[in-house]
Amino acid sequence: MSKRILGGLGLLLGAGLYAGNALAVEPGDPERGQAAAATCTACHQANGSGMNVPKGESWPRLAGLDAGYIEKQLHDFKAGRRQNASMMPFANMLNEQQIADVAAYYSQMPVTPAGGGESASEAELTRGEQLANRGDWDQYIVSCKSCHGPGGTGVGSDFPGIASQHAGYIRTQLHAWKNDERSNDPQNLMGAIAKRMSDDDIEAVAAWYASQTVSAEGEE
Ligand code: HEC
Ligand code: HEC
Structure with a gap:
Protein backbone atom coordinates (compact mmCIF):
# COMPACT_ATOMS: atom_id res chain seq x y z
CA MET A 1 0.00 0.00 0.00
CA SER A 2 1.26 3.47 -0.77
CA LYS A 3 1.80 6.00 1.97
CA ARG A 4 -1.12 8.01 0.65
CA ILE A 5 -3.56 5.13 0.98
CA LEU A 6 -2.29 4.38 4.48
CA GLY A 7 -2.74 8.03 5.37
CA GLY A 8 -6.28 7.88 4.02
CA LEU A 9 -7.01 4.78 6.06
CA GLY A 10 -5.70 6.49 9.15
CA LEU A 11 -8.07 9.38 8.56
CA LEU A 12 -11.02 7.00 8.09
CA LEU A 13 -10.14 5.09 11.24
CA GLY A 14 -9.73 8.35 13.11
CA ALA A 15 -13.12 9.54 11.89
CA GLY A 16 -14.67 6.19 12.91
CA LEU A 17 -13.27 6.42 16.41
CA TYR A 18 -14.50 9.97 16.71
CA ALA A 19 -18.02 8.97 15.64
CA GLY A 20 -17.82 6.09 18.16
CA ASN A 21 -17.06 8.52 20.96
CA ALA A 22 -19.81 10.87 19.91
CA LEU A 23 -22.32 7.99 19.96
CA ALA A 24 -21.48 7.16 23.56
CA VAL A 25 -23.05 10.48 24.63
CA GLN A 108 -34.00 26.14 27.20
CA MET A 109 -34.67 28.46 30.16
CA PRO A 110 -35.86 32.02 29.42
CA VAL A 111 -33.22 34.74 29.75
CA THR A 112 -33.47 36.49 33.15
CA PRO A 113 -32.70 40.15 33.95
CA ALA A 114 -29.17 41.08 35.04
CA GLY A 115 -27.83 43.20 37.89
CA GLY A 116 -25.04 45.70 38.17
CA GLY A 117 -26.11 48.25 35.57
CA GLU A 118 -28.54 50.16 37.83
CA SER A 119 -26.12 52.70 39.26
CA ALA A 120 -24.32 53.55 36.01
CA SER A 121 -24.35 57.21 34.96
CA GLU A 122 -25.79 58.41 31.63
CA ALA A 123 -22.25 59.10 30.38
CA GLU A 124 -21.11 55.61 31.28
CA LEU A 125 -24.07 54.01 29.50
CA THR A 126 -23.46 56.16 26.41
CA ARG A 127 -19.82 55.06 26.32
CA GLY A 128 -20.87 51.43 26.87
CA GLU A 129 -23.34 51.59 24.02
CA GLN A 130 -20.70 53.07 21.74
CA LEU A 131 -18.21 50.26 22.46
CA ALA A 132 -20.92 47.63 22.10
CA ASN A 133 -22.42 48.79 18.82
CA ARG A 134 -19.75 50.85 17.08
CA GLY A 135 -16.43 50.12 18.78
CA ASP A 136 -13.70 52.72 19.07
CA TRP A 137 -11.38 52.92 16.09
CA ASP A 138 -8.98 55.30 17.84
CA GLN A 139 -8.22 52.47 20.29
CA TYR A 140 -8.55 49.67 17.69
CA ILE A 141 -11.52 48.24 19.58
CA VAL A 142 -13.93 46.37 17.30
CA SER A 143 -17.61 46.63 18.24
CA CYS A 144 -18.74 43.81 20.52
CA LYS A 145 -21.77 43.45 18.26
CA SER A 146 -19.60 42.31 15.33
CA CYS A 147 -19.08 38.96 17.11
CA HIS A 148 -21.74 38.81 19.84
CA GLY A 149 -24.50 39.76 17.41
CA PRO A 150 -26.95 42.65 17.19
CA GLY A 151 -28.34 43.24 20.65
CA GLY A 152 -25.52 41.11 22.09
CA THR A 153 -27.75 38.03 22.14
CA GLY A 154 -25.05 35.71 20.82
CA VAL A 155 -24.29 33.92 17.54
CA GLY A 156 -24.26 30.11 17.53
CA SER A 157 -22.11 28.20 20.02
CA ASP A 158 -18.94 30.23 19.52
CA PHE A 159 -20.11 33.74 20.42
CA PRO A 160 -22.08 33.75 23.68
CA GLY A 161 -24.96 36.07 24.48
CA ILE A 162 -23.74 38.86 26.79
CA ALA A 163 -26.81 41.12 26.86
CA SER A 164 -28.62 40.78 30.20
CA GLN A 165 -25.52 39.18 31.76
CA HIS A 166 -24.44 40.49 35.18
CA ALA A 167 -22.10 43.48 35.09
CA GLY A 168 -19.95 41.93 37.81
CA TYR A 169 -19.39 38.83 35.70
CA ILE A 170 -18.71 40.70 32.43
CA ARG A 171 -16.23 42.92 34.28
CA THR A 172 -14.31 40.00 35.87
CA GLN A 173 -14.06 38.18 32.54
CA LEU A 174 -12.71 41.25 30.72
CA HIS A 175 -10.13 41.77 33.49
CA ALA A 176 -9.24 38.06 33.37
CA TRP A 177 -8.51 38.31 29.63
CA LYS A 178 -6.66 41.56 30.10
CA ASN A 179 -4.40 39.96 32.74
CA ASP A 180 -3.95 36.67 30.82
CA GLU A 181 -5.95 34.77 33.45
CA ARG A 182 -8.55 33.49 30.96
CA SER A 183 -7.26 32.10 27.68
CA ASN A 184 -9.57 29.22 26.75
CA ASP A 185 -10.52 30.91 23.50
CA PRO A 186 -8.33 29.29 20.79
CA GLN A 187 -7.72 32.47 18.80
CA ASN A 188 -7.54 34.70 21.86
CA LEU A 189 -10.07 37.03 20.25
CA MET A 190 -11.21 38.37 23.62
CA GLY A 191 -7.66 38.79 24.95
CA ALA A 192 -6.77 41.05 22.05
CA ILE A 193 -9.83 43.22 22.68
CA ALA A 194 -9.69 43.36 26.49
CA LYS A 195 -6.04 44.46 26.46
CA ARG A 196 -7.06 47.58 24.52
CA MET A 197 -9.74 48.55 27.02
CA SER A 198 -9.24 50.88 29.98
CA ASP A 199 -10.81 49.97 33.33
CA ASP A 200 -13.40 52.72 32.74
CA ASP A 201 -14.31 51.23 29.35
CA ILE A 202 -14.72 47.82 30.96
CA GLU A 203 -17.07 49.30 33.61
CA ALA A 204 -19.06 51.12 30.94
CA VAL A 205 -19.60 48.21 28.58
CA ALA A 206 -20.38 45.82 31.47
CA ALA A 207 -23.02 48.23 32.82
CA TRP A 208 -24.55 48.74 29.38
CA TYR A 209 -24.91 45.04 28.55
CA ALA A 210 -26.24 44.30 32.05
CA SER A 211 -28.98 46.89 31.53
CA GLN A 212 -30.18 45.39 28.23
CA THR A 213 -33.26 43.20 28.41
CA VAL A 214 -33.61 40.24 26.07
CA SER A 215 -37.00 39.12 24.77
CA ALA A 216 -38.03 35.46 25.05
CA GLU A 217 -37.02 34.82 21.42
CA GLY A 218 -33.83 36.87 21.71
CA GLU A 219 -31.49 34.03 22.58
CA GLU A 220 -31.50 30.40 21.53
C1 HEC B 1 -13.68 39.12 17.25
C2 HEC B 1 -14.81 38.58 17.97
C3 HEC B 1 -15.21 39.16 19.30
C4 HEC B 1 -15.43 40.50 19.61
C5 HEC B 1 -15.29 41.69 18.69
C6 HEC B 1 -15.85 40.53 21.00
N1 HEC B 1 -15.90 39.24 21.50
FE1 HEC B 1 -16.43 38.74 23.42
N2 HEC B 1 -16.15 36.76 22.97
C7 HEC B 1 -15.70 36.27 21.76
C8 HEC B 1 -15.58 34.82 21.85
C9 HEC B 1 -15.13 33.87 20.75
C10 HEC B 1 -15.97 34.45 23.18
C11 HEC B 1 -16.04 33.05 23.78
C12 HEC B 1 -14.74 32.70 24.43
C13 HEC B 1 -14.72 31.23 24.82
O1 HEC B 1 -15.03 30.38 23.98
O2 HEC B 1 -14.43 30.94 25.98
C14 HEC B 1 -16.31 35.71 23.85
C15 HEC B 1 -16.73 35.77 25.17
C16 HEC B 1 -17.05 36.95 25.82
C17 HEC B 1 -17.51 37.01 27.20
C18 HEC B 1 -17.72 35.84 28.14
C19 HEC B 1 -19.16 35.47 28.15
C20 HEC B 1 -19.46 34.28 28.98
O3 HEC B 1 -20.66 34.00 29.19
O4 HEC B 1 -18.54 33.60 29.44
C21 HEC B 1 -17.70 38.33 27.49
C22 HEC B 1 -18.17 38.92 28.81
C23 HEC B 1 -17.39 39.09 26.29
N3 HEC B 1 -16.99 38.22 25.30
C24 HEC B 1 -17.49 40.46 26.19
C25 HEC B 1 -17.19 41.20 25.05
C26 HEC B 1 -17.28 42.64 24.96
C27 HEC B 1 -17.75 43.54 26.08
C28 HEC B 1 -16.87 42.99 23.70
C29 HEC B 1 -16.71 44.38 23.11
C30 HEC B 1 -15.88 45.32 23.85
C31 HEC B 1 -16.55 41.76 22.99
N4 HEC B 1 -16.76 40.70 23.85
C32 HEC B 1 -16.12 41.69 21.69
C33 HEC B 1 -15.44 37.01 20.63
C34 HEC B 1 -15.51 38.39 20.52
C1 HEC C 1 -19.96 27.83 44.37
C2 HEC C 1 -20.65 28.52 43.31
C3 HEC C 1 -20.89 27.73 42.01
C4 HEC C 1 -21.51 26.51 41.86
C5 HEC C 1 -22.13 25.61 42.92
C6 HEC C 1 -21.53 26.25 40.43
N1 HEC C 1 -20.94 27.29 39.75
FE1 HEC C 1 -20.80 27.49 37.73
N2 HEC C 1 -19.79 29.25 37.97
C7 HEC C 1 -19.49 29.83 39.18
C8 HEC C 1 -18.66 31.00 38.96
C9 HEC C 1 -18.10 31.93 40.01
C10 HEC C 1 -18.47 31.08 37.56
C11 HEC C 1 -17.64 32.13 36.81
C12 HEC C 1 -16.22 31.59 36.73
C13 HEC C 1 -15.22 32.53 36.15
O1 HEC C 1 -15.17 33.69 36.58
O2 HEC C 1 -14.49 32.10 35.25
C14 HEC C 1 -19.19 29.97 36.97
C15 HEC C 1 -19.27 29.72 35.61
C16 HEC C 1 -20.01 28.70 35.04
C17 HEC C 1 -20.16 28.49 33.62
C18 HEC C 1 -19.59 29.38 32.51
C19 HEC C 1 -20.65 30.40 32.12
C20 HEC C 1 -20.24 31.31 31.03
O3 HEC C 1 -21.07 32.16 30.67
O4 HEC C 1 -19.13 31.21 30.51
C21 HEC C 1 -20.95 27.39 33.45
C22 HEC C 1 -21.42 26.79 32.14
C23 HEC C 1 -21.28 26.90 34.78
N3 HEC C 1 -20.69 27.72 35.72
C24 HEC C 1 -22.05 25.78 35.02
C25 HEC C 1 -22.25 25.23 36.29
C26 HEC C 1 -22.91 23.97 36.52
C27 HEC C 1 -23.52 23.09 35.44
C28 HEC C 1 -22.88 23.75 37.88
C29 HEC C 1 -23.40 22.55 38.67
C30 HEC C 1 -22.90 21.26 38.27
C31 HEC C 1 -22.23 24.92 38.49
N4 HEC C 1 -21.86 25.76 37.50
C32 HEC C 1 -22.04 25.11 39.86
C33 HEC C 1 -19.90 29.40 40.42
C34 HEC C 1 -20.53 28.21 40.69
Whole structure:
Protein backbone atom coordinates (compact mmCIF):
# COMPACT_ATOMS: atom_id res chain seq x y z
CA MET A 1 0.00 0.00 0.00
CA SER A 2 1.26 3.47 -0.77
CA LYS A 3 1.80 6.00 1.97
CA ARG A 4 -1.12 8.01 0.65
CA ILE A 5 -3.56 5.13 0.98
CA LEU A 6 -2.29 4.38 4.48
CA GLY A 7 -2.74 8.03 5.37
CA GLY A 8 -6.28 7.88 4.02
CA LEU A 9 -7.01 4.78 6.06
CA GLY A 10 -5.70 6.49 9.15
CA LEU A 11 -8.07 9.38 8.56
CA LEU A 12 -11.02 7.00 8.09
CA LEU A 13 -10.14 5.09 11.24
CA GLY A 14 -9.73 8.35 13.11
CA ALA A 15 -13.12 9.54 11.89
CA GLY A 16 -14.67 6.19 12.91
CA LEU A 17 -13.27 6.42 16.41
CA TYR A 18 -14.50 9.97 16.71
CA ALA A 19 -18.02 8.97 15.64
CA GLY A 20 -17.82 6.09 18.16
CA ASN A 21 -17.06 8.52 20.96
CA ALA A 22 -19.81 10.87 19.91
CA LEU A 23 -22.32 7.99 19.96
CA ALA A 24 -21.48 7.16 23.56
CA VAL A 25 -23.05 10.48 24.63
CA GLU A 26 -26.74 10.86 23.85
CA PRO A 27 -28.13 14.28 22.91
CA GLY A 28 -28.60 16.42 26.02
CA ASP A 29 -31.87 15.82 27.85
CA PRO A 30 -33.25 18.75 29.90
CA GLU A 31 -35.03 16.46 32.39
CA ARG A 32 -31.89 14.52 33.22
CA GLY A 33 -30.12 17.89 33.21
CA GLN A 34 -32.36 19.20 35.96
CA ALA A 35 -31.31 16.31 38.21
CA ALA A 36 -27.62 16.78 37.39
CA ALA A 37 -27.95 20.52 38.10
CA ALA A 38 -29.12 20.04 41.71
CA THR A 39 -25.78 21.25 43.09
CA CYS A 40 -25.53 24.18 40.67
CA THR A 41 -28.51 26.11 42.06
CA ALA A 42 -26.55 27.26 45.15
CA CYS A 43 -24.82 29.76 42.89
CA HIS A 44 -26.54 29.80 39.50
CA GLN A 45 -30.05 29.72 41.14
CA ALA A 46 -33.01 27.49 40.30
CA ASN A 47 -34.06 29.65 37.35
CA GLY A 48 -30.50 29.88 36.02
CA SER A 49 -30.36 33.62 36.72
CA GLY A 50 -27.04 33.57 38.57
CA MET A 51 -26.47 36.67 40.70
CA ASN A 52 -24.62 39.93 40.56
CA VAL A 53 -22.53 40.15 43.73
CA PRO A 54 -21.28 43.76 43.95
CA LYS A 55 -18.37 43.23 46.35
CA GLY A 56 -17.68 39.58 45.63
CA GLU A 57 -17.60 37.00 42.86
CA SER A 58 -20.65 37.22 40.62
CA TRP A 59 -22.30 34.04 39.38
CA PRO A 60 -23.08 34.18 35.66
CA ARG A 61 -26.58 33.74 34.28
CA LEU A 62 -26.77 30.40 32.49
CA ALA A 63 -30.47 30.58 31.53
CA GLY A 64 -30.83 30.91 27.76
CA LEU A 65 -27.14 30.54 26.92
CA ASP A 66 -26.40 28.39 23.88
CA ALA A 67 -26.06 24.68 24.81
CA GLY A 68 -22.87 24.22 22.77
CA TYR A 69 -21.28 27.19 24.53
CA ILE A 70 -22.19 25.85 27.98
CA GLU A 71 -20.73 22.44 27.05
CA LYS A 72 -17.50 24.01 25.83
CA GLN A 73 -17.06 25.99 29.03
CA LEU A 74 -17.70 22.93 31.23
CA HIS A 75 -15.17 20.89 29.22
CA ASP A 76 -12.69 23.76 29.53
CA PHE A 77 -13.11 23.96 33.34
CA LYS A 78 -12.74 20.18 33.59
CA ALA A 79 -9.59 20.15 31.50
CA GLY A 80 -8.16 23.16 33.37
CA ARG A 81 -8.13 25.31 30.22
CA ARG A 82 -10.39 27.73 32.07
CA GLN A 83 -9.58 28.21 35.73
CA ASN A 84 -11.84 29.30 38.58
CA ALA A 85 -11.65 27.93 42.10
CA SER A 86 -15.42 28.16 42.77
CA MET A 87 -16.47 26.53 39.54
CA MET A 88 -13.88 23.84 38.80
CA PRO A 89 -14.93 21.32 41.51
CA PHE A 90 -18.49 21.37 40.16
CA ALA A 91 -17.42 20.87 36.53
CA ASN A 92 -15.25 17.97 37.71
CA MET A 93 -18.30 16.25 39.21
CA LEU A 94 -20.02 15.98 35.81
CA ASN A 95 -19.44 13.18 33.29
CA GLU A 96 -19.79 13.74 29.52
CA GLN A 97 -23.49 12.81 29.51
CA GLN A 98 -24.27 15.11 32.43
CA ILE A 99 -22.45 17.96 30.69
CA ALA A 100 -24.68 17.52 27.63
CA ASP A 101 -27.76 17.26 29.87
CA VAL A 102 -27.15 20.34 32.04
CA ALA A 103 -26.33 22.33 28.90
CA ALA A 104 -29.67 21.31 27.37
CA TYR A 105 -31.43 22.15 30.66
CA TYR A 106 -30.07 25.68 31.05
CA SER A 107 -30.21 26.57 27.34
CA GLN A 108 -34.00 26.14 27.20
CA MET A 109 -34.67 28.46 30.16
CA PRO A 110 -35.86 32.02 29.42
CA VAL A 111 -33.22 34.74 29.75
CA THR A 112 -33.47 36.49 33.15
CA PRO A 113 -32.70 40.15 33.95
CA ALA A 114 -29.17 41.08 35.04
CA GLY A 115 -27.83 43.20 37.89
CA GLY A 116 -25.04 45.70 38.17
CA GLY A 117 -26.11 48.25 35.57
CA GLU A 118 -28.54 50.16 37.83
CA SER A 119 -26.12 52.70 39.26
CA ALA A 120 -24.32 53.55 36.01
CA SER A 121 -24.35 57.21 34.96
CA GLU A 122 -25.79 58.41 31.63
CA ALA A 123 -22.25 59.10 30.38
CA GLU A 124 -21.11 55.61 31.28
CA LEU A 125 -24.07 54.01 29.50
CA THR A 126 -23.46 56.16 26.41
CA ARG A 127 -19.82 55.06 26.32
CA GLY A 128 -20.87 51.43 26.87
CA GLU A 129 -23.34 51.59 24.02
CA GLN A 130 -20.70 53.07 21.74
CA LEU A 131 -18.21 50.26 22.46
CA ALA A 132 -20.92 47.63 22.10
CA ASN A 133 -22.42 48.79 18.82
CA ARG A 134 -19.75 50.85 17.08
CA GLY A 135 -16.43 50.12 18.78
CA ASP A 136 -13.70 52.72 19.07
CA TRP A 137 -11.38 52.92 16.09
CA ASP A 138 -8.98 55.30 17.84
CA GLN A 139 -8.22 52.47 20.29
CA TYR A 140 -8.55 49.67 17.69
CA ILE A 141 -11.52 48.24 19.58
CA VAL A 142 -13.93 46.37 17.30
CA SER A 143 -17.61 46.63 18.24
CA CYS A 144 -18.74 43.81 20.52
CA LYS A 145 -21.77 43.45 18.26
CA SER A 146 -19.60 42.31 15.33
CA CYS A 147 -19.08 38.96 17.11
CA HIS A 148 -21.74 38.81 19.84
CA GLY A 149 -24.50 39.76 17.41
CA PRO A 150 -26.95 42.65 17.19
CA GLY A 151 -28.34 43.24 20.65
CA GLY A 152 -25.52 41.11 22.09
CA THR A 153 -27.75 38.03 22.14
CA GLY A 154 -25.05 35.71 20.82
CA VAL A 155 -24.29 33.92 17.54
CA GLY A 156 -24.26 30.11 17.53
CA SER A 157 -22.11 28.20 20.02
CA ASP A 158 -18.94 30.23 19.52
CA PHE A 159 -20.11 33.74 20.42
CA PRO A 160 -22.08 33.75 23.68
CA GLY A 161 -24.96 36.07 24.48
CA ILE A 162 -23.74 38.86 26.79
CA ALA A 163 -26.81 41.12 26.86
CA SER A 164 -28.62 40.78 30.20
CA GLN A 165 -25.52 39.18 31.76
CA HIS A 166 -24.44 40.49 35.18
CA ALA A 167 -22.10 43.48 35.09
CA GLY A 168 -19.95 41.93 37.81
CA TYR A 169 -19.39 38.83 35.70
CA ILE A 170 -18.71 40.70 32.43
CA ARG A 171 -16.23 42.92 34.28
CA THR A 172 -14.31 40.00 35.87
CA GLN A 173 -14.06 38.18 32.54
CA LEU A 174 -12.71 41.25 30.72
CA HIS A 175 -10.13 41.77 33.49
CA ALA A 176 -9.24 38.06 33.37
CA TRP A 177 -8.51 38.31 29.63
CA LYS A 178 -6.66 41.56 30.10
CA ASN A 179 -4.40 39.96 32.74
CA ASP A 180 -3.95 36.67 30.82
CA GLU A 181 -5.95 34.77 33.45
CA ARG A 182 -8.55 33.49 30.96
CA SER A 183 -7.26 32.10 27.68
CA ASN A 184 -9.57 29.22 26.75
CA ASP A 185 -10.52 30.91 23.50
CA PRO A 186 -8.33 29.29 20.79
CA GLN A 187 -7.72 32.47 18.80
CA ASN A 188 -7.54 34.70 21.86
CA LEU A 189 -10.07 37.03 20.25
CA MET A 190 -11.21 38.37 23.62
CA GLY A 191 -7.66 38.79 24.95
CA ALA A 192 -6.77 41.05 22.05
CA ILE A 193 -9.83 43.22 22.68
CA ALA A 194 -9.69 43.36 26.49
CA LYS A 195 -6.04 44.46 26.46
CA ARG A 196 -7.06 47.58 24.52
CA MET A 197 -9.74 48.55 27.02
CA SER A 198 -9.24 50.88 29.98
CA ASP A 199 -10.81 49.97 33.33
CA ASP A 200 -13.40 52.72 32.74
CA ASP A 201 -14.31 51.23 29.35
CA ILE A 202 -14.72 47.82 30.96
CA GLU A 203 -17.07 49.30 33.61
CA ALA A 204 -19.06 51.12 30.94
CA VAL A 205 -19.60 48.21 28.58
CA ALA A 206 -20.38 45.82 31.47
CA ALA A 207 -23.02 48.23 32.82
CA TRP A 208 -24.55 48.74 29.38
CA TYR A 209 -24.91 45.04 28.55
CA ALA A 210 -26.24 44.30 32.05
CA SER A 211 -28.98 46.89 31.53
CA GLN A 212 -30.18 45.39 28.23
CA THR A 213 -33.26 43.20 28.41
CA VAL A 214 -33.61 40.24 26.07
CA SER A 215 -37.00 39.12 24.77
CA ALA A 216 -38.03 35.46 25.05
CA GLU A 217 -37.02 34.82 21.42
CA GLY A 218 -33.83 36.87 21.71
CA GLU A 219 -31.49 34.03 22.58
CA GLU A 220 -31.50 30.40 21.53
C1 HEC B 1 -19.96 27.83 44.37
C2 HEC B 1 -20.65 28.52 43.31
C3 HEC B 1 -20.89 27.73 42.01
C4 HEC B 1 -21.51 26.51 41.86
C5 HEC B 1 -22.13 25.61 42.92
C6 HEC B 1 -21.53 26.25 40.43
N1 HEC B 1 -20.94 27.29 39.75
FE1 HEC B 1 -20.80 27.49 37.73
N2 HEC B 1 -19.79 29.25 37.97
C7 HEC B 1 -19.49 29.83 39.18
C8 HEC B 1 -18.66 31.00 38.96
C9 HEC B 1 -18.10 31.93 40.01
C10 HEC B 1 -18.47 31.08 37.56
C11 HEC B 1 -17.64 32.13 36.81
C12 HEC B 1 -16.22 31.59 36.73
C13 HEC B 1 -15.22 32.53 36.15
O1 HEC B 1 -15.17 33.69 36.58
O2 HEC B 1 -14.49 32.10 35.25
C14 HEC B 1 -19.19 29.97 36.97
C15 HEC B 1 -19.27 29.72 35.61
C16 HEC B 1 -20.01 28.70 35.04
C17 HEC B 1 -20.16 28.49 33.62
C18 HEC B 1 -19.59 29.38 32.51
C19 HEC B 1 -20.65 30.40 32.12
C20 HEC B 1 -20.24 31.31 31.03
O3 HEC B 1 -21.07 32.16 30.67
O4 HEC B 1 -19.13 31.21 30.51
C21 HEC B 1 -20.95 27.39 33.45
C22 HEC B 1 -21.42 26.79 32.14
C23 HEC B 1 -21.28 26.90 34.78
N3 HEC B 1 -20.69 27.72 35.72
C24 HEC B 1 -22.05 25.78 35.02
C25 HEC B 1 -22.25 25.23 36.29
C26 HEC B 1 -22.91 23.97 36.52
C27 HEC B 1 -23.52 23.09 35.44
C28 HEC B 1 -22.88 23.75 37.88
C29 HEC B 1 -23.40 22.55 38.67
C30 HEC B 1 -22.90 21.26 38.27
C31 HEC B 1 -22.23 24.92 38.49
N4 HEC B 1 -21.86 25.76 37.50
C32 HEC B 1 -22.04 25.11 39.86
C33 HEC B 1 -19.90 29.40 40.42
C34 HEC B 1 -20.53 28.21 40.69
C1 HEC C 1 -13.68 39.12 17.25
C2 HEC C 1 -14.81 38.58 17.97
C3 HEC C 1 -15.21 39.16 19.30
C4 HEC C 1 -15.43 40.50 19.61
C5 HEC C 1 -15.29 41.69 18.69
C6 HEC C 1 -15.85 40.53 21.00
N1 HEC C 1 -15.90 39.24 21.50
FE1 HEC C 1 -16.43 38.74 23.42
N2 HEC C 1 -16.15 36.76 22.97
C7 HEC C 1 -15.70 36.27 21.76
C8 HEC C 1 -15.58 34.82 21.85
C9 HEC C 1 -15.13 33.87 20.75
C10 HEC C 1 -15.97 34.45 23.18
C11 HEC C 1 -16.04 33.05 23.78
C12 HEC C 1 -14.74 32.70 24.43
C13 HEC C 1 -14.72 31.23 24.82
O1 HEC C 1 -15.03 30.38 23.98
O2 HEC C 1 -14.43 30.94 25.98
C14 HEC C 1 -16.31 35.71 23.85
C15 HEC C 1 -16.73 35.77 25.17
C16 HEC C 1 -17.05 36.95 25.82
C17 HEC C 1 -17.51 37.01 27.20
C18 HEC C 1 -17.72 35.84 28.14
C19 HEC C 1 -19.16 35.47 28.15
C20 HEC C 1 -19.46 34.28 28.98
O3 HEC C 1 -20.66 34.00 29.19
O4 HEC C 1 -18.54 33.60 29.44
C21 HEC C 1 -17.70 38.33 27.49
C22 HEC C 1 -18.17 38.92 28.81
C23 HEC C 1 -17.39 39.09 26.29
N3 HEC C 1 -16.99 38.22 25.30
C24 HEC C 1 -17.49 40.46 26.19
C25 HEC C 1 -17.19 41.20 25.05
C26 HEC C 1 -17.28 42.64 24.96
C27 HEC C 1 -17.75 43.54 26.08
C28 HEC C 1 -16.87 42.99 23.70
C29 HEC C 1 -16.71 44.38 23.11
C30 HEC C 1 -15.88 45.32 23.85
C31 HEC C 1 -16.55 41.76 22.99
N4 HEC C 1 -16.76 40.70 23.85
C32 HEC C 1 -16.12 41.69 21.69
C33 HEC C 1 -15.44 37.01 20.63
C34 HEC C 1 -15.51 38.39 20.52
